Amino acid sequence: MRTIQMILAAMGAIALTGCATTRPVEVTRFHLDQPISRGTIDVQPLSGAGPASIEFKTFAAAVQSQLLGLGYTAAAPGETAQYLATVNFMRTSRGTIDEGPPVTLGLGVGGFGRHVGGGVGGGIGIGKHRHKELIASELSVRITDRATGSTIWEGRAQLDGAVGEKEASPAATASRLAAALFKGFPGESGRTIKVS
Numbered sequence: 001m002r003t004i005q006m007i008l009a010a011m012g013a014i015a016l017t018g019c020a021t022t023r024p025v026e027v028t029r030f031h032l033d034q035p036i037s038r039g040t041i042d043v044q045p046l047s048g049a050g051p052a053s054i055e056f057k058t059f060a061a062a063v064q065s066q067l068l069g070l071g072y073t074a075a076a077p078g079e080t081a082q083y084l085a086t087v088n089f090m091r092t093s094r095g096t097i098d099e100g101p102p103v104t105l106g107l108g109v110g111g112f113g114r115h116v117g118g119g120v121g122g123g124i125g126i127g128k129h130r131h132k133e134l135i136a137s138e139l140s141v142r143i144t145d146r147a148t149g150s151t152i153w154e155g156r157a158q159l160d161g162a163v164g165e166k167e168a169s170p171a172a173t174a175s176r177l178a179a180a181l182f183k184g185f186p187g188e189s190g191r192t193i194k195v196s
Contacts, residue, residue: 023159025176028192038072045086089140091173137159
């Protein structure tokens with residue numbers, strides 16, 4: 001006698017899309033593969049970049065924090081620092097990204113018997129697709145020895161982030177870019193790496 005039992009199950013799963021994902025920072029550094037001395041340093045905007053804006057001050061503060069952590073010090077009031085770190089940043093639109101519907105509902109049906117098992121699953125999106133603007137942020141820093149006028153180190157860090165994401169705010173972007181740029185200072189010259 002053959003007995004077959006069937007079990008039907010339906011499950012609904014609600015998942016919010018657009019969960020926070022950490023995008024890597026792309027970093028490139030250049031130097032002469034020689035020891036880089038520490039000393040007093042000033043942080044200033046790149047010449048011709050215009051007056052220091054509030055956004056620039058956010059990026060400059062992030063760079064200065066990293067430099068102080070590396071052993072550089074701020075010059076005393078009225079004194080000229082030994083080194084100059086010129087900072088430039090850009091934030092540009094790279095179009096939009098489609099994040100899909102805000103809610104996804106998943107359904108599954110399965111069954112089994114004495115000799116046979118199987119199942120079917122699927123999912124549908126509920127709601128309209130959401131489009132967000134993608135912003136490319138780039139921070140570049142050049143360290144110059146004021147006594148000789150020569151550049152002893154320079155680097156560039158780039159990060160993409162969607163508008164509205166916490167990590168895409170100017171303060172969070174400045175902090176991540178500066179931390180990635182100076183990670184393992186001075187870094188390998190001429191090589192582009194990704195820093196999470």
